[in-house]
Amino acid sequence: MPATELTENTEKTDSRPRLLMGPGPSNVHPSVLKAMAQPLLGHLDPEFLHLLDGVQHSLRQLFSTQNRFTLPLSATGSAGMEACFVNLLEPGDRVVIGVNGVFGGRMADVAQRAGAKVTRVEAHWGLPLDEEAMVAAIRSTQPKVVAFVHAETSTGVCQNPETIARAARDQGALVVLDCVTSLAGIPVDLDGWGIDAAYSGTQKCLSCAPGLSPVSFSERAIQAVSARTHPVQSWFLDVGLLDGYYGGDRVYHHTAPISAIFGLAQGLARVEEEGMEKRTLRHKEAAAHLLESLAPLGFSPLVAAECRLPMLTTLNLPGSVTNQGEANVRRSLLQNHGIEVGAGLGALAGKVWRVGLMGENAQTKSVDTLRSALEAELSPGA
Numbered sequence: 001m002p003a004t005e006l007t008e009n010t011e012k013t014d015s016r017p018r019l020l021m022g023p024g025p026s027n028v029h030p031s032v033l034k035a036m037a038q039p040l041l042g043h044l045d046p047e048f049l050h051l052l053d054g055v056q057h058s059l060r061q062l063f064s065t066q067n068r069f070t071l072p073l074s075a076t077g078s079a080g081m082e083a084c085f086v087n088l089l090e091p092g093d094r095v096v097i098g099v100n101g102v103f104g105g106r107m108a109d110v111a112q113r114a115g116a117k118v119t120r121v122e123a124h125w126g127l128p129l130d131e132e133a134m135v136a137a138i139r140s141t142q143p144k145v146v147a148f149v150h151a152e153t154s155t156g157v158c159q160n161p162e163t164i165a166r167a168a169r170d171q172g173a174l175v176v177l178d179c180v181t182s183l184a185g186i187p188v189d190l191d192g193w194g195i196d197a198a199y200s201g202t203q204k205c206l207s208c209a210p211g212l213s214p215v216s217f218s219e220r221a222i223q224a225v226s227a228r229t230h231p232v233q234s235w236f237l238d239v240g241l242l243d244g245y246y247g248g249d250r251v252y253h254h255t256a257p258i259s260a261i262f263g264l265a266q267g268l269a270r271v272e273e274e275g276m277e278k279r280t281l282r283h284k285e286a287a288a289h290l291l292e293s294l295a296p297l298g299f300s301p302l303v304a305a306e307c308r309l310p311m312l313t314t315l316n317l318p319g320s321v322t323n324q325g326e327a328n329v330r331r332s333l334l335q336n337h338g339i340e341v342g343a344g345l346g347a348l349a350g351k352v353w354r355v356g357l358m359g360e361n362a363q364t365k366s367v368d369t370l371r372s373a374l375e376a377e378l379s380p381g382a
């Protein structure tokens with residue numbers, strides 16, 4: 001396709017706004033888009049570095065951590081995941097990973113590729129990890145690292161990190177937590193829970209564009225990286241090298257993605273303005289409204305209330321959807337109403353939808369728009 005056509009397509013996309021109610025990206029506030037459209041600064045310009053300092057400070061607050069090494073990595077959440085494992089693990093190291101969905105499974109894959117000996121502690125998709133099984137695996141294998149997902153986006157399950165993290169620390173292990181979907185939607189407390197390395201993404205409850213992964217490493221984790229016998233295999237993700245720029249000396253490592261960081265700064269400002277208490281409540285209220293509004297249409301939640309995420313709800317599908325083919329109904333929602341909802345992943349493909357109410361979209365009015373569109377698509381004459 002010639003570049004001129006690409007431009008035309010981009011312009012067309014701009015004129016057809018979507019209501020992004022899938023597992024991410026979520027809709028971005030106009031002020032974030034405006035921030036991203038600002039003229040560029042150089043990545044060593046004092047004005048930009050001042051803004052970056054502010055972004056790092058805000059990320060520490062959002063992660064509830066004093067960790068000096070807290071920064072927006074220049075890539076998506078998967079790079080944050082990879083950064084944790086390639087820095088903390090050396091070939092032959094033991095790692096225990098909780099797997100109750102796609103992203104726990106992906107952690108295990110990444111750790112294996114880093115040459116680690118992986119013990120997977122599996123749980124049924126739709127349930128939280130079995131804490132006793134995790135603790136038993138930690139005690140019996142004495143791993144260097146224990147890793148699991150806070151908010152499993154493939155199932156909609158929230159994992160309470162405290163018991164597993166404590167057991168891991170009691171055995172001297174480092175704890176890695178995936179906060180891609182949880183950060184800025186529900187409280188994250190890295191220092192309170194004893195987490196050593198965590199990563200997130202900007203396109204979920206932060207409601208910024210995809211492309212950055214906020215990460216945080218504790219001093220224990222940084223020391224473990226310094227004590228490695230082999231250099232970190234990835235040059236780009238080596239925390240020691242990243243620290244040269246983000247740690248304060250501002251030594252060139254790679255060119256920071258200026259526009260994305262402008263957007264993140266604005267997204268973080270919106271989170272701070274609202275406050276996490278109100279923001280958490282807003283996510284919970286929107287999720288409750290979703291279940292109430294879609295129950296009369298035959299949708300029911302996959303996950304039990306006590307471990308259900310507010311920002312991502314997995315819904316069992318009624319016959320009115322499966323009879324038409326769930327993918328056809330999703331396509332109609334997109335084409336006729338501009339609404340995106342997510343398909344089930346892995347073992348849940350074809351069985352559930354994943355409805356995101358993340359960041360800017362965690363509003364009862366998003367739910368009402370979805371409900372009206374579904375009523376239109378599922379009515380007998382549709």
Ligand SMILES: Cc1ncc(COP(=O)(O)O)c(C=O)c1O
Nearest residue numbers: 076077078103151153180181201
């Ligand atoms: C829990 C979780 N971890 C990791 C990722 C990977 O993030 P990204 O797609 O930004 O690379 C995702 C993305 O959906 C996720 O939901």
